[in-house]
Amino acid sequence: MDREKTYGLLLSRFPGIIVRDEPLSRHTTIQIGGPADLFCEVNSVKTLLPVLQSSCELRIPAVVIGGGSNLLVDDKGFRGLIVKFVNREPLYLDFPLLTVSAGQTLRELLEYTAEHSLSGLEFLAGIPGSVGGAVYMNAGAYGKTISELVRRAVIIGNDHELQTVSPDFFQFNYRSSILHACPRIVVSVTLEVSRGDASAIRKECERVIAVRAGKHPKPSVPCAGSYFKNLPPERPGENRRAAGYLLEQAGAKSMKIGGAGVYSEHANIIINTGNATAQDVLELGKKMKKAVFEKYNIMLEEEVRFLDAQKGII
Numbered sequence: 001m002d003r004e005k006t007y008g009l010l011l012s013r014f015p016g017i018i019v020r021d022e023p024l025s026r027h028t029t030i031q032i033g034g035p036a037d038l039f040c041e042v043n044s045v046k047t048l049l050p051v052l053q054s055s056c057e058l059r060i061p062a063v064v065i066g067g068g069s070n071l072l073v074d075d076k077g078f079r080g081l082i083v084k085f086v087n088r089e090p091l092y093l094d095f096p097l098l099t100v101s102a103g104q105t106l107r108e109l110l111e112y113t114a115e116h117s118l119s120g121l122e123f124l125a126g127i128p129g130s131v132g133g134a135v136y137m138n139a140g141a142y143g144k145t146i147s148e149l150v151r152r153a154v155i156i157g158n159d160h161e162l163q164t165v166s167p168d169f170f171q172f173n174y175r176s177s178i179l180h181a182c183p184r185i186v187v188s189v190t191l192e193v194s195r196g197d198a199s200a201i202r203k204e205c206e207r208v209i210a211v212r213a214g215k216h217p218k219p220s221v222p223c224a225g226s227y228f229k230n231l232p233p234e235r236p237g238e239n240r241r242a243a244g245y246l247l248e249q250a251g252a253k254s255m256k257i258g259g260a261g262v263y264s265e266h267a268n269i270i271i272n273t274g275n276a277t278a279q280d281v282l283e284l285g286k287k288m289k290k291a292v293f294e295k296y297n298i299m300l301e302e303e304v305r306f307l308d309a310q311k312g313i314i
Protein backbone atom coordinates (compact mmCIF):
# COMPACT_ATOMS: atom_id res chain seq x y z
CA MET A 1 0.00 0.00 0.00
CA ASP A 2 1.42 3.42 -0.82
CA ARG A 3 2.15 5.99 1.83
CA GLU A 4 -0.77 8.29 1.07
CA LYS A 5 -3.22 5.38 1.30
CA THR A 6 -1.93 4.26 4.70
CA TYR A 7 -1.97 7.87 5.93
CA GLY A 8 -5.58 8.17 4.75
CA LEU A 9 -6.53 4.99 6.61
CA LEU A 10 -4.93 6.16 9.85
CA LEU A 11 -6.55 9.60 9.56
CA SER A 12 -9.95 7.99 9.02
CA ARG A 13 -9.54 5.80 12.12
CA PHE A 14 -8.77 8.83 14.33
CA PRO A 15 -10.78 11.73 12.92
CA GLY A 16 -10.14 15.02 14.65
CA ILE A 17 -7.23 13.51 16.60
CA ILE A 18 -4.55 13.06 13.95
CA VAL A 19 -3.75 16.04 11.73
CA ARG A 20 -1.59 16.43 8.61
CA ASP A 21 1.59 18.44 8.00
CA GLU A 22 2.05 19.89 11.47
CA PRO A 23 5.21 22.07 11.71
CA LEU A 24 7.38 20.53 14.40
CA SER A 25 9.05 23.89 15.03
CA ARG A 26 5.91 24.56 17.13
CA HIS A 27 6.72 21.61 19.37
CA THR A 28 10.44 22.01 20.04
CA THR A 29 11.96 24.53 22.44
CA ILE A 30 14.61 25.45 19.86
CA GLN A 31 11.72 26.20 17.47
CA ILE A 32 13.22 24.29 14.56
CA GLY A 33 11.76 21.46 12.51
CA GLY A 34 9.81 20.86 9.32
CA PRO A 35 6.34 19.28 9.14
CA ALA A 36 5.39 15.86 10.43
CA ASP A 37 3.25 14.13 7.81
CA LEU A 38 0.93 13.08 10.64
CA PHE A 39 0.71 14.53 14.15
CA CYS A 40 -1.43 14.12 17.23
CA GLU A 41 -1.47 15.32 20.79
CA VAL A 42 -2.60 12.51 23.02
CA ASN A 43 -3.79 13.04 26.57
CA SER A 44 -4.71 9.52 27.62
CA VAL A 45 -3.26 6.04 27.46
CA LYS A 46 -6.65 4.93 26.13
CA THR A 47 -5.97 6.92 22.94
CA LEU A 48 -2.20 6.41 22.88
CA LEU A 49 -2.43 2.60 22.66
CA PRO A 50 -4.80 2.30 19.65
CA VAL A 51 -3.00 5.13 17.81
CA LEU A 52 0.36 3.34 18.16
CA GLN A 53 -1.18 -0.04 17.40
CA SER A 54 -2.81 1.24 14.21
CA SER A 55 0.31 3.02 13.00
CA CYS A 56 2.30 -0.18 13.57
CA GLU A 57 -0.29 -2.28 11.74
CA LEU A 58 -0.22 0.17 8.80
CA ARG A 59 3.60 0.26 8.94
CA ILE A 60 3.65 4.00 9.54
CA PRO A 61 6.73 4.94 11.58
CA ALA A 62 5.73 6.63 14.86
CA VAL A 63 7.77 8.64 17.35
CA VAL A 64 6.53 9.81 20.74
CA ILE A 65 7.75 13.15 22.03
CA GLY A 66 7.15 15.16 25.20
CA GLY A 67 8.11 18.80 25.62
CA GLY A 68 10.55 18.77 22.67
CA SER A 69 13.19 20.33 24.92
CA ASN A 70 15.97 17.94 23.96
CA LEU A 71 15.17 17.58 20.29
CA LEU A 72 16.55 18.90 17.03
CA VAL A 73 14.12 18.08 14.22
CA ASP A 74 15.13 17.72 10.57
CA ASP A 75 14.25 20.66 8.30
CA LYS A 76 12.36 18.10 6.21
CA GLY A 77 10.20 17.19 9.21
CA PHE A 78 9.19 13.56 9.65
CA ARG A 79 7.74 10.99 7.25
CA GLY A 80 5.39 9.31 9.63
CA LEU A 81 3.44 10.04 12.80
CA ILE A 82 4.59 12.19 15.71
CA VAL A 83 2.67 11.60 18.92
CA LYS A 84 3.01 14.30 21.55
CA PHE A 85 2.15 12.72 24.90
CA VAL A 86 0.57 15.28 27.20
CA ASN A 87 -1.32 13.02 29.58
CA ARG A 88 -1.95 14.76 32.90
CA GLU A 89 -3.74 12.11 34.91
CA PRO A 90 -3.77 12.83 38.65
CA LEU A 91 -0.63 11.84 40.50
CA TYR A 92 -0.99 8.92 42.88
CA LEU A 93 0.80 8.91 46.22
CA ASP A 94 1.30 5.74 48.26
CA PHE A 95 4.08 7.16 50.42
CA PRO A 96 7.00 6.92 49.80
CA LEU A 97 6.02 6.03 46.23
CA LEU A 98 4.65 8.68 43.90
CA THR A 99 3.27 7.61 40.52
CA VAL A 100 3.15 10.19 37.77
CA SER A 101 2.11 10.07 34.12
CA ALA A 102 4.98 10.29 31.63
CA GLY A 103 3.09 13.10 29.89
CA GLN A 104 3.17 15.29 32.98
CA THR A 105 5.72 18.12 32.88
CA LEU A 106 8.57 18.16 35.41
CA ARG A 107 7.28 21.57 36.41
CA GLU A 108 3.84 20.19 37.31
CA LEU A 109 5.48 17.31 39.14
CA LEU A 110 7.52 19.74 41.25
CA GLU A 111 4.47 21.87 41.98
CA TYR A 112 2.73 18.76 43.29
CA THR A 113 5.66 17.63 45.44
CA ALA A 114 6.08 21.08 46.98
CA GLU A 115 2.35 21.33 47.68
CA HIS A 116 2.33 17.90 49.36
CA SER A 117 5.60 18.40 51.31
CA LEU A 118 7.42 15.71 49.32
CA SER A 119 11.15 16.09 48.92
CA GLY A 120 13.92 14.59 46.77
CA LEU A 121 13.12 16.05 43.36
CA GLU A 122 14.26 19.63 43.91
CA PHE A 123 17.38 19.18 41.75
CA LEU A 124 15.06 18.81 38.74
CA ALA A 125 13.63 22.32 39.23
CA GLY A 126 13.89 24.42 36.10
CA ILE A 127 14.49 21.52 33.70
CA PRO A 128 11.87 21.77 30.95
CA GLY A 129 10.05 18.85 29.38
CA SER A 130 8.02 15.85 30.41
CA VAL A 131 8.58 13.05 32.90
CA GLY A 132 8.74 10.55 29.99
CA GLY A 133 11.43 12.59 28.25
CA ALA A 134 13.32 12.89 31.54
CA VAL A 135 13.35 9.10 31.96
CA TYR A 136 14.37 8.56 28.33
CA MET A 137 17.24 11.05 28.79
CA ASN A 138 17.95 10.24 32.45
CA ALA A 139 17.71 13.97 33.03
CA GLY A 140 19.40 15.55 36.00
CA ALA A 141 21.56 18.31 37.35
CA TYR A 142 24.21 18.89 39.99
CA GLY A 143 25.37 15.27 39.95
CA LYS A 144 21.88 13.83 40.52
CA THR A 145 19.66 12.09 37.99
CA ILE A 146 16.03 11.02 37.87
CA SER A 147 17.18 7.37 37.68
CA GLU A 148 18.07 7.52 41.40
CA LEU A 149 14.37 7.98 42.22
CA VAL A 150 12.75 5.61 39.72
CA ARG A 151 11.32 2.50 41.44
CA ARG A 152 9.22 1.15 38.58
CA ALA A 153 7.55 2.28 35.37
CA VAL A 154 4.81 1.26 32.99
CA ILE A 155 5.87 1.05 29.35
CA ILE A 156 4.23 -0.07 26.14
CA GLY A 157 5.72 -3.43 25.23
CA ASN A 158 6.45 -4.85 21.79
CA ASP A 159 2.92 -6.22 21.38
CA HIS A 160 1.36 -2.93 22.48
CA GLU A 161 0.51 -4.29 25.91
CA LEU A 162 1.18 -2.32 29.09
CA GLN A 163 4.13 -3.75 30.97
CA THR A 164 5.50 -2.88 34.41
CA VAL A 165 9.29 -2.77 34.50
CA SER A 166 11.86 -2.31 37.26
CA PRO A 167 14.57 0.39 37.13
CA ASP A 168 17.10 -2.24 35.90
CA PHE A 169 15.16 -2.45 32.65
CA PHE A 170 16.25 1.08 31.73
CA GLN A 171 20.02 0.45 32.04
CA PHE A 172 20.35 4.10 33.04
CA ASN A 173 23.60 5.84 32.28
CA TYR A 174 24.70 9.46 32.08
CA ARG A 175 21.98 11.23 29.97
CA SER A 176 21.06 7.89 28.50
CA SER A 177 18.87 4.83 28.92
CA ILE A 178 18.20 1.60 27.04
CA LEU A 179 15.36 3.49 25.32
CA HIS A 180 17.93 5.14 23.02
CA ALA A 181 18.86 1.78 21.51
CA CYS A 182 15.56 -0.02 22.04
CA PRO A 183 12.70 2.50 21.90
CA ARG A 184 9.68 1.84 24.13
CA ILE A 185 7.05 4.33 25.20
CA VAL A 186 7.02 5.26 28.88
CA VAL A 187 3.46 5.63 30.12
CA SER A 188 3.97 6.30 33.83
CA VAL A 189 6.76 6.33 36.36
CA THR A 190 6.84 5.57 40.09
CA LEU A 191 9.37 7.62 42.03
CA GLU A 192 10.50 7.32 45.64
CA VAL A 193 10.14 10.57 47.58
CA SER A 194 10.74 11.56 51.19
CA ARG A 195 8.83 13.78 53.61
CA GLY A 196 9.97 17.38 53.79
CA ASP A 197 8.89 20.84 54.76
CA ALA A 198 6.81 22.56 52.06
CA SER A 199 8.41 25.99 52.44
CA ALA A 200 11.95 24.51 52.52
CA ILE A 201 11.16 22.52 49.36
CA ARG A 202 9.86 25.62 47.59
CA LYS A 203 12.90 27.62 48.71
CA GLU A 204 15.29 24.98 47.41
CA CYS A 205 13.46 24.87 44.05
CA GLU A 206 13.66 28.65 43.83
CA ARG A 207 17.37 28.56 44.71
CA VAL A 208 18.07 25.96 42.00
CA ILE A 209 16.06 27.96 39.44
CA ALA A 210 17.95 31.15 40.36
CA VAL A 211 21.34 29.40 39.92
CA ARG A 212 20.19 28.06 36.55
CA ALA A 213 18.95 31.50 35.45
CA GLY A 214 22.53 32.78 35.71
CA LYS A 215 23.75 30.14 33.23
CA HIS A 216 20.90 29.40 30.86
CA PRO A 217 19.27 31.65 28.27
CA LYS A 218 15.94 33.25 29.25
CA PRO A 219 12.96 30.95 28.54
CA SER A 220 12.08 33.25 25.60
CA VAL A 221 15.38 32.35 23.83
CA PRO A 222 14.89 29.20 21.73
CA CYS A 223 17.40 26.45 22.58
CA ALA A 224 17.52 22.75 23.48
CA GLY A 225 19.66 22.93 26.61
CA SER A 226 23.22 21.54 26.60
CA TYR A 227 24.14 20.45 23.10
CA PHE A 228 26.93 18.06 24.16
CA LYS A 229 27.24 15.70 27.12
CA ASN A 230 29.70 16.52 29.87
CA LEU A 231 32.77 14.29 30.00
CA PRO A 232 33.43 11.50 32.49
CA PRO A 233 35.43 12.50 35.61
CA GLU A 234 39.19 12.39 35.20
CA ARG A 235 39.57 10.45 38.47
CA PRO A 236 37.00 8.35 40.38
CA GLY A 237 34.99 10.43 42.85
CA GLU A 238 35.53 13.68 40.94
CA ASN A 239 32.79 15.60 39.08
CA ARG A 240 32.20 15.23 35.37
CA ARG A 241 34.23 17.67 33.27
CA ALA A 242 32.04 20.40 31.79
CA ALA A 243 31.91 20.26 27.99
CA GLY A 244 31.11 23.99 28.18
CA TYR A 245 34.54 24.76 29.66
CA LEU A 246 36.39 22.90 26.88
CA LEU A 247 34.18 24.55 24.26
CA GLU A 248 34.84 27.98 25.71
CA GLN A 249 38.61 27.38 25.74
CA ALA A 250 38.35 26.21 22.12
CA GLY A 251 36.75 29.52 21.12
CA ALA A 252 33.18 28.27 20.61
CA LYS A 253 31.48 31.29 22.14
CA SER A 254 32.02 33.38 19.02
CA MET A 255 30.80 30.70 16.62
CA LYS A 256 27.70 31.15 14.51
CA ILE A 257 26.35 29.48 11.38
CA GLY A 258 23.30 30.94 9.67
CA GLY A 259 20.68 31.55 12.35
CA ALA A 260 22.36 29.26 14.90
CA GLY A 261 24.77 30.74 17.39
CA VAL A 262 26.55 29.74 20.59
CA TYR A 263 24.98 31.38 23.66
CA SER A 264 27.25 34.14 24.93
CA GLU A 265 27.07 32.99 28.58
CA HIS A 266 27.41 29.24 28.05
CA ALA A 267 29.52 27.68 25.29
CA ASN A 268 27.61 24.38 25.38
CA ILE A 269 24.27 25.90 24.40
CA ILE A 270 23.24 26.55 20.81
CA ILE A 271 20.51 29.12 20.39
CA ASN A 272 18.20 29.87 17.50
CA THR A 273 18.91 33.55 16.89
CA GLY A 274 16.05 33.71 14.37
CA ASN A 275 15.28 31.53 11.36
CA ALA A 276 17.94 28.95 12.22
CA THR A 277 17.59 25.69 10.34
CA ALA A 278 18.44 22.23 11.67
CA GLN A 279 21.23 22.20 9.09
CA ASP A 280 22.69 25.39 10.64
CA VAL A 281 22.63 23.75 14.08
CA LEU A 282 24.17 20.49 12.83
CA GLU A 283 26.97 22.37 11.06
CA LEU A 284 27.61 24.57 14.08
CA GLY A 285 27.69 21.47 16.31
CA LYS A 286 30.28 19.90 13.95
CA LYS A 287 32.41 23.05 14.06
CA MET A 288 32.29 23.15 17.88
CA LYS A 289 33.17 19.46 18.11
CA LYS A 290 36.09 19.91 15.69
CA ALA A 291 37.48 22.86 17.69
CA VAL A 292 37.50 20.80 20.92
CA PHE A 293 39.02 17.80 19.15
CA GLU A 294 41.80 19.90 17.66
CA LYS A 295 42.63 21.54 21.00
CA TYR A 296 42.17 18.62 23.40
CA ASN A 297 41.99 15.47 21.26
CA ILE A 298 38.59 14.83 22.86
CA MET A 299 35.52 13.91 20.83
CA LEU A 300 32.38 15.39 22.36
CA GLU A 301 29.14 13.43 22.15
CA GLU A 302 25.80 15.09 21.36
CA GLU A 303 23.25 15.17 24.17
CA VAL A 304 20.48 16.68 22.00
CA ARG A 305 18.66 13.96 20.03
CA PHE A 306 18.21 14.40 16.29
CA LEU A 307 14.92 13.45 14.62
CA ASP A 308 15.75 12.50 11.04
CA ALA A 309 12.93 12.82 8.48
CA GLN A 310 13.28 9.18 7.36
CA LYS A 311 15.11 7.32 10.14
CA GLY A 312 13.41 8.80 13.20
CA ILE A 313 15.44 9.53 16.32
CA ILE A 314 19.14 8.95 15.74
Ligand SMILES: Cc1cc2nc3c(=O)[nH]c(=O)nc-3n(C[C@H](O)[C@H](O)[C@H](O)COP(=O)(O)OP(=O)(O)OC[C@H]3O[C@@H](n4cnc5c(N)ncnc54)[C@H](O)[C@@H]3O)c2cc1C
Pocket: 029, 063, 064, 065, 066, 067, 068, 069, 070, 071, 085, 102, 103, 126, 127, 128, 129, 130, 131, 132, 133, 134, 135, 136, 137, 138, 139, 140, 141, 179, 184, 185, 186, 187, 216, 217, 223, 224, 225, 226, 305, 313
Ligand atom coordinates in the same frame (compact mmCIF):
# COMPACT_ATOMS: atom_id res chain seq x y z
C1 LIG B 1 16.78 25.59 28.76
C2 LIG B 1 16.98 24.10 28.90
C3 LIG B 1 17.65 23.63 29.99
C4 LIG B 1 17.84 22.24 30.15
N1 LIG B 1 18.51 21.79 31.26
C5 LIG B 1 18.67 20.47 31.44
C6 LIG B 1 19.33 19.97 32.60
O1 LIG B 1 19.75 20.72 33.48
N2 LIG B 1 19.47 18.64 32.73
C7 LIG B 1 19.00 17.76 31.80
O2 LIG B 1 19.14 16.54 31.98
N3 LIG B 1 18.38 18.19 30.67
C8 LIG B 1 18.21 19.52 30.48
N4 LIG B 1 17.56 19.97 29.34
C9 LIG B 1 17.14 19.01 28.30
C10 LIG B 1 15.69 18.51 28.44
O3 LIG B 1 14.90 19.45 29.14
C11 LIG B 1 15.61 17.15 29.13
O4 LIG B 1 16.37 16.19 28.45
C12 LIG B 1 14.14 16.66 29.23
O5 LIG B 1 14.10 15.62 30.13
C13 LIG B 1 13.58 16.21 27.88
O6 LIG B 1 12.18 15.96 28.05
P1 LIG B 1 11.14 16.25 26.88
O7 LIG B 1 9.81 15.80 27.32
O8 LIG B 1 11.24 17.64 26.42
O9 LIG B 1 11.69 15.24 25.79
P2 LIG B 1 11.65 15.46 24.20
O10 LIG B 1 12.64 16.50 23.82
O11 LIG B 1 10.26 15.62 23.74
O12 LIG B 1 12.20 14.05 23.72
C14 LIG B 1 13.52 13.62 24.02
C15 LIG B 1 13.61 12.13 23.73
O13 LIG B 1 12.75 11.44 24.65
C16 LIG B 1 11.84 10.61 23.95
N5 LIG B 1 10.59 10.60 24.73
C17 LIG B 1 9.84 11.65 25.12
N6 LIG B 1 8.77 11.23 25.82
C18 LIG B 1 8.84 9.87 25.87
C19 LIG B 1 8.02 8.85 26.44
N7 LIG B 1 6.90 9.11 27.11
N8 LIG B 1 8.41 7.57 26.28
C20 LIG B 1 9.55 7.25 25.61
N9 LIG B 1 10.35 8.18 25.04
C21 LIG B 1 10.00 9.46 25.16
C22 LIG B 1 11.68 11.24 22.58
O14 LIG B 1 11.28 10.29 21.60
C23 LIG B 1 13.09 11.77 22.33
O15 LIG B 1 13.90 10.76 21.80
C24 LIG B 1 17.35 21.34 29.17
C25 LIG B 1 16.67 21.84 28.05
C26 LIG B 1 16.47 23.22 27.92
C27 LIG B 1 15.71 23.73 26.73
